[in-house]
Amino acid sequence: MADELAHAAAHDDDHDHKPHGWRRWVYATNHKDIGTMYLIFACTMFFIGGGAAMLIRLELFQPGLQFFDPQFFNSLTTMHALIMIFGAIMPAWTGLANWMIPMQVGAPDMALPRLNNFSFWILPFAFTLLLSSFFVPGGAPAGGWTMYPPLVLQTGSSFPMLIFAVHLMGASSILGAINVVVTIMNMRAPGMTLLRMPMFVWTWLITAYLLIAVMPVLAGAVTMLLTDHFFGTTFFTAAGGGDPVMFQHIFWFFGHPEVYILILPAFGIVSEIIPTFSRKPLFGYEAMVYAVASIAFLSFIVWAHHMFTVGMPLAAQLFFMLSTMLIAVPTGVKVFNWTATMWKGSLSFEPPMLFALAFLFLFSIGGFSGLMLAMVPADYQYQDTYFVVAHFHYVLVPGSIFGIMAGVYYWLPKWTGNMYDLKLATWHFWLSAIFVNVLFFPQHFLGLAGMPRRIPDYAVQFTDWNMVSSIGGFAFGLSQLLFPYIIWKCARGGVRVGNKAWEGAHGLEWELPSPAPYHSWTTAPSDAVIARGAAH
Amino acid sequence: MSNAPDSSSYYIPHDSPWPIRGSVALFCIMIGAVAYLNEWTGLWSFAPGAVLLAYLLFGWFSTVIGESQRGTFNNQVDHSFRMGMMWFIFSEVMFFAAFFGALFYARMLSVPWLGGQGVKVFTNFVLWPGFEALWPTNGPGHVGGRADSTFGIIPAIGIPALNTMILLTSGLTVTLAHHALRAGQRGKLTLFLGLTFLLGFTFVGFQAHEYGEAYRQLGLRLSTGIYGSTFFMLTGFHGLHVTIGAIMLLVIWLRVLRGHFTPEKHFAFEAVAWYWHFVDVVWLGLFIFVYWL
Numbered sequence: 001m002a003d004e005l006a007h008a009a010a011h012d013d014d015h016d017h018k019p020h021g022w023r024r025w026v027y028a029t030n031h032k033d034i035g036t037m038y039l040i041f042a043c044t045m046f047f048i049g050g051g052a053a054m055l056i057r058l059e060l061f062q063p064g065l066q067f068f069d070p071q072f073f074n075s076l077t078t079m080h081a082l083i084m085i086f087g088a089i090m091p092a093w094t095g096l097a098n099w100m101i102p103m104q105v106g107a108p109d110m111a112l113p114r115l116n117n118f119s120f121w122i123l124p125f126a127f128t129l130l131l132s133s134f135f136v137p138g139g140a141p142a143g144g145w146t147m148y149p150p151l152v153l154q155t156g157s158s159f160p161m162l163i164f165a166v167h168l169m170g171a172s173s174i175l176g177a178i179n180v181v182v183t184i185m186n187m188r189a190p191g192m193t194l195l196r197m198p199m200f201v202w203t204w205l206i207t208a209y210l211l212i213a214v215m216p217v218l219a220g221a222v223t224m225l226l227t228d229h230f231f232g233t234t235f236f237t238a239a240g241g242g243d244p245v246m247f248q249h250i251f252w253f254f255g256h257p258e259v260y261i262l263i264l265p266a267f268g269i270v271s272e273i274i275p276t277f278s279r280k281p282l283f284g285y286e287a288m289v290y291a292v293a294s295i296a297f298l299s300f301i302v303w304a305h306h307m308f309t310v311g312m313p314l315a316a317q318l319f320f321m322l323s324t325m326l327i328a329v330p331t332g333v334k335v336f337n338w339t340a341t342m343w344k345g346s347l348s349f350e351p352p353m354l355f356a357l358a359f360l361f362l363f364s365i366g367g368f369s370g371l372m373l374a375m376v377p378a379d380y381q382y383q384d385t386y387f388v389v390a391h392f393h394y395v396l397v398p399g400s401i402f403g404i405m406a407g408v409y410y411w412l413p414k415w416t417g418n419m420y421d422l423k424l425a426t427w428h429f430w431l432s433a434i435f436v437n438v439l440f441f442p443q444h445f446l447g448l449a450g451m452p453r454r455i456p457d458y459a460v461q462f463t464d465w466n467m468v469s470s471i472g473g474f475a476f477g478l479s480q481l482l483f484p485y486i487i488w489k490c491a492r493g494g495v496r497v498g499n500k501a502w503e504g505a506h507g508l509e510w511e512l513p514s515p516a517p518y519h520s521w522t523t524a525p526s527d528a529v530i531a532r533g534a535a536h
Numbered sequence: 537m538s539n540a541p542d543s544s545s546y547y548i549p550h551d552s553p554w555p556i557r558g559s560v561a562l563f564c565i566m567i568g569a570v571a572y573l574n575e576w577t578g579l580w581s582f583a584p585g586a587v588l589l590a591y592l593l594f595g596w597f598s599t600v601i602g603e604s605q606r607g608t609f610n611n612q613v614d615h616s617f618r619m620g621m622m623w624f625i626f627s628e629v630m631f632f633a634a635f636f637g638a639l640f641y642a643r644m645l646s647v648p649w650l651g652g653q654g655v656k657v658f659t660n661f662v663l664w665p666g667f668e669a670l671w672p673t674n675g676p677g678h679v680g681g682r683a684d685s686t687f688g689i690i691p692a693i694g695i696p697a698l699n700t701m702i703l704l705t706s707g708l709t710v711t712l713a714h715h716a717l718r719a720g721q722r723g724k725l726t727l728f729l730g731l732t733f734l735l736g737f738t739f740v741g742f743q744a745h746e747y748g749e750a751y752r753q754l755g756l757r758l759s760t761g762i763y764g765s766t767f768f769m770l771t772g773f774h775g776l777h778v779t780i781g782a783i784m785l786l787v788i789w790l791r792v793l794r795g796h797f798t799p800e801k802h803f804a805f806e807a808v809a810w811y812w813h814f815v816d817v818v819w820l821g822l823f824i825f826v827y828w829l
Contacts, residue, residue, distance in 0.1 A: 220634025
C-alpha cells in the first residue's frame with residue numbers, strides 16, 4: 001500500500017514538474033509550499049511582535065520613564081497585539097491548515113489553490129502597510145488594538161494605514177477560511193465521513209465558519225471609523241446621535257469569536273497529540289466535536305463581557321455574565337475528555353506531548369481567570385488592570401502559541417522526513433513552560449493589587465513583581481530562538497523517520513510517506529486506510 | 537482502491553502569477569488611498585492601483601474563463617466554485633449586518649438614551665438638555681444638514697418604491713434567463729439577461745439622481761448626523777454592490793453572446809445570479825428599515 005502510494009506520488013512529481021526558483025513560491029499553488037510560506041511569515045511576525053513585547057517589558061522593568069516616551073510605549077502595546085493576533089497566530093493556524101487538512105482528509109491539495117496563494121500574499125503587503133506606520137508623522141497607532149473611538153480617531157497619519165491594513169488582513173482571512181471550508185466539505189476522500197474526520201480538521205472547519213461570519217463585521221466597524229474620521233459621519237459621536245459604545249459592541253461582536261478563532265485549532269491539535277502519546281483513542285470524540293461547536297455558537301452571544309463597565313443596562317450585564325459562564329460547560333467537557341484520554345494510558349513525554357500537557361494545565365488557568373472576569377461585580381475591579389493582561393496571555397501564549405508549537409513538533413517529522421533534535425526541543429519546552437509562568441503569573445498579583453494596563457509607568461509598590469515578570473519575559477523571549485533553530489536543523493537532516501513518526505499516531509497523514517509527496521493524495525485512500533486512520 | 541477516483545478526477549492548477557499581481561494591486565490601491573486621505577497627494581494617487589486592479593480582474597477572469605471553455609473543470613471543481621461563491625456571499629451578508637446593526641443600535645438605543653429614556657435621564661438632563669429622541673435625527677448637536685440644522689428625507693413612496701419594483705423585476709428576469717439557459721433557448725436567455733443588467737443600471741441611475749437631490753435640496757448628506765451616516769453608508773455600499781453585480785451581469789451577457797455556457801454547465805451564470813439575488817434581498821431590508829419604517 002505504502003509502496004504503491006510512494007510510487008504514485010513519485011510518478012506525480014516527475015509528471016508535475018515541481019516548479020523551481022522564485023516562481024515556486026511567488027506563483028505557488030501547492031498547499032505545502034503555501035503552508036510553508038504562511039508558517040515562515042508567522043514565525044517572522046512572532047519575533048517582530050516578540051521584540052515589541054521585550055521593549056514593553058524593558059520599560060516596565062522599573063517604575064518611571066526609562067527608555068520610551070508614553071506615546072511610543074502605547075504604539076508598542078498596540079502594534080504588539082495587532083502583529084501577534086493577525087500576523088503570528090492566525091497565519092500560523094492557516095499555515096498548519098494548509099499543510100495538514102489535505103493530508104488528513106485524503107485530498108491532493110486545497111480546493112482553490114490560486115485563492116490560497118492570494119490569501120497568503122495579501123498578508124506581507126498588509127503588514128508592510130501596518131509596520132511602516134512607525135515612520136509616518138504621528139507614529140504608529142497607539143490607541144490599543146481594539147481601536148476604540150474617540151481615542152483612535154486622534155491617530156496621526158498612520159490612521160488610514162491601520163484601517164486599510166485591517167481590511168487587507170480581513171480579506172486574507174475570509175478567503176483563507178472559504179478555502180478551508182470548501183476543502184473540508186468537498187475534497188474529502190470517499191469514505192471520510194464527517195464524524196471520521198480528525199479533530200484538527202473539525203476544529204478548523206468550525207474556526208473557518210467563525211472567520212467568515214465575523215471578519216466582515218470587523219471590516220464594517222473599521223470602515224465606520226474611517227468615515228467618522230474623514231467623511232463627517234457620526235456613528236461614534238453622541239452629538240450626531242451616535243455612540244462611542246456602539247463601536248465597542250460591533251468590535252466585540254467580532255472580537256469574541258476572534259479569540260476562539262485563535263484557540264479552537266489548538267484544541268484540535270491537543271486532541272490529536274494526547275491520544276497519540278497516551279496510546280489510547282480520544283475519549284468521547286463526538287462529545288469533543290459537539291463541545292467545539294457549542295463553544296463556537298456561544299462565542300456569538302457573549303461579546304459584551306468585554307465592556308461591563310461602559311454603563312450597560314442591568315439586564316444586558318446579567319445576560320452576558322451568564323452566557324459567558326455557560327462557556328465553562330463545553331470547555332469543561334473538553335478538559336475532562338483530554339484528562340480521561342490519558343487515564344490508564346501508556347504515556348510517554350516527547351516534546352509534542354509536553355507542550356500539549358502544558359497547554360492543558362496553563363490554558364485551564366487562563367480559563368479560570370476568565371471565569372473570574374465573567375462575574376460583573378468582580379469585573380468592575382479587574383477591568384483594565386494587569387489581571388486582564390495575565391488572563392488573556394495565559395490563553396494566548398501557553399494556549400494558542402503552545403498549541404502551534406505542539407503541532408509543529410508533532411508534524412515536523414512528517415514534513416521533513418527527519419526526526420528533529422528531541423533533546424533540544426525538550427529544552428525548548430522546559431524553558432518556555434517555566435518562564436512563561438515567571439512572565440505572566442505575577443501579572444495576576446499586579447492586577448489584583450490595582451496596576452492598570454497600557455501605562456508605561458507605575459507606582460513603586462508594583463516594582464518587585466514587574467521585575468520578576470520582565471526577567472521571565474526576557475528569558476522566555478530568548479528561549480524562543482531555539483524554535484527556528486530546531487526546525488532549520490531538522491529541515492537540513494537528521495534520523496530518517498518512516499510513515500509513522502510516532503508509534504501511537506493515527507490518521508491519514510501517517511499513512512503517507514515522510515516527507516509527504518508534493519501532491520498529498522493523488523489517489524484517494526481506500527476505505528480500509530481511512531478506517532485505520534480514524535481509530536478514535 | 538479500484539472504486540476510488542483516480543488522479544485525473546482532481547484538478548490542480550499550475551503556478552499562477554495572478555494572486556501576487558492581485559496582492560500588489562490591492563496594496564497600490566491602499567497606498568493611494570492612504571496618500572489621498574492624508575492629503576499627501578491628490579486623487580491621482582488612486583490611478584496606479586485602479587489600473588492594476590482592472591488589469592488583474594481582466595487577466596485573472598480571462599484565464600479562468602479560458603480554462604472553463606477548454607473543459608478543464610470537472611464536476612468536483614465546479615462544486616468547489618459553488619461552495620466558495622456561497623460562502624463569499626455569506627461574508628458579504630455579514631458585512632452589511634455590521635451597518636444594519638449600527639442602524640438598529642442608533643434607533644433603538646443610542647438616540648432614545650440621548651433623549652433621556654429609562655435610566656439615562658441624566659444623560660439628557662446634564663449633557664443634552666431639551667433634546668427630543670425622534671427619528672430621523674441629526675443628533676442633539678444637530679450635526680450637518682441645512683444652515684438651520686434641519687434636513688429633509690427621501691420618502692419611501694417615490695423613487696425608492698420604484699427602485700424596489702425595478703430590482704424585484706430584475707430578480708424575475710434573471711430567473712427567466714436561467715430557465716431559458718437550462719432549456720437551451722438562447723434567444724430568450726439573451727433577452728432576459730440583457731433586461732436584467734439594464735434594470736440594474738437603471739436602478740443605479742435612479743439612486744444617483746436621488747443622491748444628487750438629497751445633497752443639493754434636502755440637506756441630507758453623509759455628514760447629517762446618525763441618520764445621514766446610516767442612510768448613505770447602507771445605501772452607498774448597496775449601490776456599489778448593485779454596480780458590481782450589474783457589471784458582472786454584463787460580462788455574463790457578453791459571454792452568452794459569444795456562445796459560452798451549456799444547459800448543464802454554467803457556474804458563472806449561477807454565481808452572478810446568486811449575487812444578484814443577494815443585492816436584491818439586501819435592498820428589501822434597506823427599503824423596509826431605512827426608507828419605510
